[in-house]
Amino acid sequence: MFFPVARLRFAAGAVLALLPVASAHIDSLFASSVSYCAPPESLLVQQFDIAYYPHNNSVVFNVTAASVQSNVNVSANLYLNVYGMQPVNLTIDLCTLLNSALCPLPLYDFQGADTLPLPQSVDISTRLPGIAYKIPDLEAFAQLTLFDVDTNQQKACIQVTLANGWSTRQPGVSWATGGLALLTLTSAAWQSFTPDALAPFRLLDLLGLYQIIAASALLNLNYPVIYRSFALNFSWALGLFDQSLTSSIQTSIDHMRNITGGHVSSPTTGGATALVNRKTSPYNLFSTSRGAVNALAPQFLSRNSTIQHLAARDVKVVTPTSNNILGEGLPVYAETMNIATGNAFMTAFFSALILLAIAVAVLAIVYGAIWLGSRWPSRHQARFVSVLESQPTVMRSWLFRVALVCFFPLIVLAFYQWTLDDSWLAVLISVITFLVVTGVVAYGVVRVLLYTRRSSPDFLNMDLPSFVAFYGQYRVPRQYAFLIPISAAFLRALFIAFAKGSETAQIALMLAVETFSLIALCVLRPGKTRRADVLAIYLAVVRFVCTGLLIAFLQRIAVTPIPRVAIGIITAVIWSVTVIIMFFNTLWNLGLRTLWRRRSEWRNMRLGSTTSASRSSQSFPEPLREKGGSTTSFDVLGRRNPTPSRQAPLDPSINKPYPTVTPTTTAAEPTSASTATSYGEQIESKWQSPSRPQSVYSSSMYTGTPQSSALGVTPPSANGCTLHPPIAEDRAI
Known part of the structure; x- marks a missing residue:
């Protein structure tokens, strides 16, 4: 053993x-x-x-x-x-x-x-x-x-x-991660109309995490099988789904490529494992010295008719020097799902079209329902009318979110399609797709960066919220921080597709991107809340650490299989824990935060009522007479109060009462009015008076000349200003 x-x-x-x-x-x-x-x-x-x-x-x-x-x-x-x-x-x-x-x-x-x-x-x-x-x-x-x-x-x-029958690639994991994405989508859609809601942006963060995990297995590295299988659970985030050998989509793509100059072979019935490089996993640097006759002359294939029939049986001849060996990265990744390397982009392209069609259909249905609600007489009609006015902006913002979700998968597979020298039609479609997707994202980037130079605030208020998917989760001074994830996604796509010839350069450039992203987030801290910054920095740290662990998969380092598999397991566990954290974050944004806040408020209210009751029922000690006849009092907590309870004598001049003033009649008062007032007499209504009395808020209120009030009383003067009490009519109202 x-x-x-x-x-x-x-x-x-x-x-x-x-x-x-x-x-x-x-x-x-x-x-x-x-x-x-x-x-x-x-x-x-x-x-x-x-x-x-x-x-x-x-x-x-x-x-x-x-x-x-x-x-x-x-x-x-x-x-x-x-x-x-x-x-x-x-x-x-x-x-x-x-x-x-x-x-x-x-x-x-x-x-x-x-x-x-x-x-x-x-x-x-x-x-x-x-x-x-x-x-x-x-x-x-x-x-x-x-x-x-x-x-x-x-x-x-x-x-x-x-x-042995065990694998980290499980359909249940793909369904679970897809279910989490749908739950996050529900939370994001529900809170789309809530100002400063972060749930729509957490949807982009979650799908971006899925795409990073899937794309981490696309590099030209000697991955352990366990890690590649784990990453395949997230392939759907790149638009790549498991296909059967008789799939109508793959058959149509194969036919299109064959009639337009395609030459990349279709997947074999034995799957991709049989065509994996014999120097890499799962063959683990197997020495070719045992196969001394592996380079047996190929003339047998030409002169033996029986062996000519071998192609029909689809059992390949694979030696360390064969030209049919699959390259690491995307070829093995796609072929494992029965998708030929040349079909990868077109498969993701059709997936993106289906996603766009679903998004447009859902938005159209929602808009139609809101429009009917605004036309149907009901007690909620005004609310529907208000929502209908903002619906076009919300629809445009969601279309931009769809573009951001499709941005990385489409450009990385389009770039890879250009390196295959395959079907000219597939290349043409990939170029058009790249220009459209990149153009939409670039348009949103430019509009947000230049919006402060617009001269019409009204135009900004109507137009800028459509681009909230770019800047909405960041503070106003740091709204340009959305360039960090978009630039990082574009650079990752470049390095995966065009740096595959040098595995060392590929991993070094990828690590540089993650390092820059982490430093930028730590320095800028652009989130609207501290929790948002903590989550963004945590995701950046995870990407940095997991990318650094991929260094062990470089073929030139030649890490032995067991440590390499252990590192692959550790990396998969780190990604898995991050997905679980995003699940709890989704629950928090979906309503757990509200429940927690209400629970805290209820506890505070209960604690406050308990404290008030205890204070009201508390018996305070009688004042204790100290030496000299003074008493000592206690505060509400029962502590000794050193302040004596005896009251100090006050200056009589300070507490003088107002002087007695004899009221006089005014011209505004009817002749029948009494010269004396009492609370028992009825005061004449102002509606019966021929002229309204002068308001107490007149300019004479702030002058130094004493004026008579509506009741004929001259109020006392303080510091040269006459103070007027409320008039009698105001008391009656």
């Missing part, structure tokens, strides 16, 4: 904890893809399904093959590579198996399916640790080589990648 694999147990357990609960699983290793590791000479394979069960040390197989040479006695060498190590490397004499049915090889099609208990001499279970049956996306392959017993010449070489 090789103990270094045990290091993966903790990391594998962390990943398995994130996966959905599965049904009972029987430990096994089975073939996931098959290919020739040398041009076939005497053995042709049509089907090679084989599985090993350690609990009874048996092999279950379903093999369809044919021998094209007579009287060939062969021995088989079985070689197993697990994470770059070689636990199994043994030779088996086929004449001792199946009652010598394979000695010599029969000259006819062999089709057999059976369960074969292995002899005690072939003990594979003790050579493999238990973690090999549990870790997701096992990186292992088996190679079966047939040698002529008499001449020791290689007659056949078959390479089979192995799997």
Whole structure:
């Protein structure tokens, strides 16, 4: 047993904890893809399904093959590579198996399916640790080589990648992340009409996070299978969905490319794994010294008609020097979903068209419903009319959000399409798409940056809110900060597509982009709230850290498989935790914040009422008489109050009452009015008076000349200003 694999147990357990609960699983290793590791000479394979069960040390197989040479006695060498190590490397004499049915090889099609208990001499279970049956996306392959017993010449070489049934690529994860996006979309749409709401911008942050995770597997790096499988869960954010081999969309794209100069091959029935570079994962820097005849002369393919028929069986000949090996990054990524490399852009293009059509249809339905509400007589009609006036602005802002969501996927795949030298029609469509999407985003950028130079404020008030998707989440002095994510997305697309020739330059440029973004956000802190700045900086830190961890996947560094897989698991866990945090952020914006605020207010109210009740029921001590006849009082908390309770004598001159003034009649008062007033007499109404009395707010109020009031009373004067009391009519009103 090789103990270094045990290091993966903790990391594998962390990943398995994130996966959905599965049904009972029987430990096994089975073939996931098959290919020739040398041009076939005497053995042709049509089907090679084989599985090993350690609990009874048996092999279950379903093999369809044919021998094209007579009287060939062969021995088989079985070689197993697990994470770059070689636990199994043994030779088996086929004449001792199946009652010598394979000695010599029969000259006819062999089709057999059976369960074969292995002899005690072939003990594979003790050579493999238990973690090999549990870790997701096992990186292992088996190679079966047939040698002529008499001449020791290689007659056949078959390479089979192995799997154990566990993987970080789960349909449930894709559905869960898509459901979170729909929940965030619901929150954003609900709060579109709320001023300063951040939910619409969190939708862009969430989808941007998904796109970054998916695009992190598009670099020209030696990714561990476990990380590439994890990133494939987010491929839908790039507009790339799993396709079947008979997909009508892929068939139409293939036909279009074939008639317009396309030459990139379509995906094979065996998937992308069979065509992965033999120097990279899952083959883990496999030495080519074992395949001494891998470079067997290709003249067999031209002179043997039987081998000409091999293409129909779709089993590829893949050697370390083959020209059909898939490159790292987008080719392997897309082919794993049964999307040919040349079809990647057109697939995302159709996905973007579908998204745009859905967005326009939903906006049209909402506008129609609001318009009907504004025309239908009801108690909410005024509200519908108010919403209808702002609806065009809201619709334009959502169309800009759709453009921002499609911006990165379309330009990165358009750039990659230009590097393929493929169908001229696909290239033309990619150029037009690039100009349209970039033009829409650039138009919004320019309008926001130059809006302060407009001379008409009314025009700004009507037009600028349409571009709120760009600047709305930032403070006014920092509204230009929206250039950071847009510029970073454009640079990432450039480096992924055009720097793929140098993996070192590619990862260095990507790391520089994330470093600049992080520093800019830390310095500017452009968010409207502190929580918004914390979230933006946290996302930038995650992108920086995860991009830095990708350095371990550089082929020239040649990190051994086990540490490389562990780093891939750590990176996947960091991304997963970030997605979970965004989920709680969505719940917070959806209503959890309101519930929390109301709960705090309720607690404060309850605490306040309890405190008031305790204060009212509290008995205060009687004043204690101290020496000298003074008393000591206590405050509301029962503490000693040093202030004496005796009142100091006041200056009589200060407390003089107003002088007694004898009221006199005025010209404005009727002759029948009494010269004395009392609260028991009825005061004549002003509506019966021929002229309205002078207001107390007249200019004479602030003059130094004493004036008579409506009641004929001359009020006392203070500092040379006459103060007028309210007139009698005001008391009666």
